[in-house]
Amino acid sequence: MSAETETSWPEAAVDYVQSIADTKLLLGQRYGEWMLKGPHLEDNISGASNAQDEIGQVRQLFRLLKQQGVDEEWLESERAPEEYANAPTLDEEAENWPTFIVQVALSDRSAWLLLDAIDHDDFTGMVQKMGEDEYFHLEHQDGRLETLAESQPEAVEAALERYFPQILSFIGPATYDEDSDPLVTAGFTDRSAADIRGALHDHYEALFAGTDVSVPPLEDDVPDPEQWDATRRRTDDGHVEAGVVEQLQGVSNQEYVIE
Amino acid sequence: MKYHVFTRVNAGDDMIHAGTVQADSDRLARIYAYRTYDEEDWEFIGVVREENLLEVKTEMIAGGKPQ
Numbered sequence: 001m002s003a004e005t006e007t008s009w010p011e012a013a014v015d016y017v018q019s020i021a022d023t024k025l026l027l028g029q030r031y032g033e034w035m036l037k038g039p040h041l042e043d044n045i046s047g048a049s050n051a052q053d054e055i056g057q058v059r060q061l062f063r064l065l066k067q068q069g070v071d072e073e074w075l076e077s078e079r080a081p082e083e084y085a086n087a088p089t090l091d092e093e094a095e096n097w098p099t100f101i102v103q104v105a106l107s108d109r110s111a112w113l114l115l116d117a118i119d120h121d122d123f124t125g126m127v128q129k130m131g132e133d134e135y136f137h138l139e140h141q142d143g144r145l146e147t148l149a150e151s152q153p154e155a156v157e158a159a160l161e162r163y164f165p166q167i168l169s170f171i172g173p174a175t176y177d178e179d180s181d182p183l184v185t186a187g188f189t190d191r192s193a194a195d196i197r198g199a200l201h202d203h204y205e206a207l208f209a210g211t212d213v214s215v216p217p218l219e220d221d222v223p224d225p226e227q228w229d230a231t232r233r234r235t236d237d238g239h240v241e242a243g244v245v246e247q248l249q250g251v252s253n254q255e256y257v258i259e
Numbered sequence: 260m261k262y263h264v265f266t267r268v269n270a271g272d273d274m275i276h277a278g279t280v281q282a283d284s285d286r287l288a289r290i291y292a293y294r295t296y297d298e299e300d301w302e303f304i305g306v307v308r309e310e311n312l313l314e315v316k317t318e319m320i321a322g323g324k325p326q
Contacts (some may be wrong), residue, residue: 042280042291049294136290143287 009120010186012230014068016114019085019233021061023111023170025248026090026240027104028054033093034100046140050108053133060130064122077249081239085232087111087170089163091240098148102159105141106167110200112138114171117183117191142207153212160204164216165223169234171196173225174218261309262288266301280306 009017031051038044066072074083089107094100112134115127148156172193178184181192201218208215227235246252262282265274277296282288288306296304 040281040291042282042287042295046290046294049297136293139286140290140294143284143290146286147283 007121009068009122010183010188012182012186013120013188014065014070015085015231015233016183016188017061017065017118018070019087019170019231020111020114021058021065022084022086023090023107024054024061025058026084026086026244027051027108027111028058029244029248030090030093030100030104037097039097043140043144046136050104050137050140053137057130057133060126067122077251079245079249081242081245082237084240084245086240088166088234088236088238089170091238094159096155098152098155099159099162101141101144101148102156102163105138105145106160106163106200107170108134108137108141109203110167110171110196113191113196113199117189117196119190120188145207149208149211149213157213160213161216165219166234167200168197168219169223169228171200172233173223173228174220175225260288262292262306263309263312264292264296264304264306266296266299266304268299268302270302272302274303277304279309 028051031047031054035044035048035051038047062075065075071078087107087110089103094103112131115123115130118127145156172181174194174197176182176184176193178192178195181189181194183189184192197218201215204215223235229235250257260282262280264277264280266277267274277292280288280291280295282291285306285308288308292304292306
C-alpha cells in the first residue's frame with residue numbers, strides 16, 4: 001500500500017469504487033464510439049469532451065484503488081472481459097441515437113450518484129471537481145432526452161425498459177437501506193442503494209412528466225438480492241466484448257508505449 | 260435553432276461574439292456553447308436565439324431619403 005494512504009477502506013468499498021471506475025471507463029469508450037455519429041456537430045463535440053472527462057476521472061479512481069492494494073497490471077492491462085465490473089447497461093454499443101442517449105444517461109447519472117454518496121477523506125475535493133464535469137454530461141443528456149421524448153417517445157421508452165432493470169442492478173438491491181447497506185453501516189457512504197434507486201427514479205419521472213414516455217416502475221425485486229454479485233454489481237455473468245477490452249487495454253498498439 | 264454565443268474575459272469588458280451553435284432547446288444551447296467555445300477562462304458566456312436579435316436598419320421616412 002502506498003504511503004499516501006492514511007486509512008484502509010472497508011473491504012466492500014474497494015469493489016464499490018472499482019465498479020464506479022469501470023463504469024466510467026466504459027462510458028469513455030461509448031462516448032468515444034459515438035463522437036462522430038451524433039445528429040449535430042455540437043453533440044459530437046460534447047461527447048468527445050465527456051469521453052475525456054471520464055478517462056481523466058478513471059485515472060484518479062485507479063490511483064486510489066492502487067493505493068488500496070489493487071494490482072496495477074491487473075487493473076489496467078491484464079483483466080479478462082468478465083473481470084470488468086462496469087454497469088451492465090454498457091456491455092454493448094447502442095444501435096441508434098435514442099438508445100445511446102438513454103444508455104449513457106442512466107449509466108452516467110447512476111455512477112455520479114454512487115460516487116457522490118462516498119463520505120471519505122480520500123475523495124474530498126476530487127468528487128467536487130468530478131461533479132463540475134458531470135454537470136455538463138447530465139445536462140446534455142437531460143436536454144437530449146427532453147427533445148427525444150417529443151420526437152421519438154417510443155424509442156426512448158423502449159430503451160428505458162431495456163436499461164432500467166440493468167441500472168437498478170448496478171445501483172444495488174432495494175433491501176440495502178440505511179440500516180442494512182454494508183457501505184453505509186461501515187461509514188464509507190452516506191446514502192444507501194435503496195435511497196439512490198428512489199432518487200434516480202424520481203429524477204426521470206420528473207423529466208418525462210407531461211410527455212408520452214413512461215418510466216418503468218421501481219421493482220423492489222430487481223435485482224434479486226439472493227442472486228446479486230456485490231463485486232460486479234449485477235445478477236448475470238454478462239460482460240463487454242473481448243474486442244472492446246483490447247481497445248481499453250491498448251493491446252493492438254502496445255509496441256508504441258513510451259516506457 | 261441557431262444561437263449566437265457571446266463571451267467576455269473580464270467583468271465590465273465588452274461582449275465578444277464567439278460564434279454560433281445549433282441546438283434544439285435553450286438547455287442544449289447552453290451546454291453546446293460551453294463545450295464548443297471553452298478555449299478561454301470566460302467570466303461570462305451566454306447564448307441568444309438568432310430570432311431574438313433585433314435588426315437595426317435604415318428606413319424611409321415620408322418625403323425623405325434613406326438615412
